[in-house]
Amino acid sequence: xxxxxxxxxxxxxxxxxxxxxxxxxxxxxxxxxxxxxxxxxxxxxxxxxxxxxxxxxxxxxxxxxxxxxxxxxxxxxxxxxxxxxxxxxxxxxxxxxxxxxxxxxxxx
Amino acid sequence: xxxxxxxxxxxxxxxxxxxxxxxxxxxxxxxxxxxxxxxxxxxxxxxxxxxxxxxxxxxxxxxxxxxxxxxxxxxxxxxxxxxxxxxxxxxxxxxxxxxxxxxxxxxxxxxxxx
Numbered sequence: 001x002x003x004x005x006x007x008x009x010x011x012x013x014x015x016x017x018x019x020x021x022x023x024x025x026x027x028x029x030x031x032x033x034x035x036x037x038x039x040x041x042x043x044x045x046x047x048x049x050x051x052x053x054x055x056x057x058x059x060x061x062x063x064x065x066x067x068x069x070x071x072x073x074x075x076x077x078x079x080x081x082x083x084x085x086x087x088x089x090x091x092x093x094x095x096x097x098x099x100x101x102x103x104x105x106x107x108x
Numbered sequence: 109x110x111x112x113x114x115x116x117x118x119x120x121x122x123x124x125x126x127x128x129x130x131x132x133x134x135x136x137x138x139x140x141x142x143x144x145x146x147x148x149x150x151x152x153x154x155x156x157x158x159x160x161x162x163x164x165x166x167x168x169x170x171x172x173x174x175x176x177x178x179x180x181x182x183x184x185x186x187x188x189x190x191x192x193x194x195x196x197x198x199x200x201x202x203x204x205x206x207x208x209x210x211x212x213x214x215x216x217x218x219x220x221x222x
Contacts, residue, residue, distance in 0.1 A: 030209075031209055033209060033210065040216075041215060041216070042112075042198055042213035042214055042215045042216055043151075043198070043200075043211075043213040044213070045210045045211065045212075048209060048210060088150060088151070092209070093204075093209050094139050094141075094156065094158055094202070094204070095139075095141050095153050095156045095166060096141075096151075096153070096200075096209075096211060097153070098143075098150040098151040098152075099150055100148060100149060100150040101150055
């Protein structure tokens, strides 16, 4: 069964705008990861946040985690057309449980 | 390093045929997993292995077999293909010491079962 559920399912923005995606999960976690998937390609790890962290940054990415609400958000600032992809949250250690993903379209 | 490689990239099967999807990694990762991705369903775990000679079932194992005779290779066998197995299959690897929870994914195999 899916552990995470991303929201929204699809997001369309203009270049330069910020994109925010949310993920809710069901059970307690040790960490939460975000992955990106370009069309027809494998998944690429973006960022990991541990359960004792509330916020983490990596370049234009900002991830927050609220364990009391069992939710996380991924913010991509100053979006570029190259950010067009599907984004997934995932939890687990040796194996991962993924949400259904958010499709992001960034138009020039 | 080539990372995680998968062959073939595309495959068309008829119902009842069998085949093996190949996965190899050259990063000496202990953990390897197979996922399938269906439209609107995200990725679901089929089988996984935490080391050579050790395999276990994931969320959707029915109709698939795996074995792990070496650290590098983790083939996925479809015993008797069914249209419900039409999907994109991804192999992934990780290491509890080197990569911790982060998994590295192959490019995927697109399978169509007629």
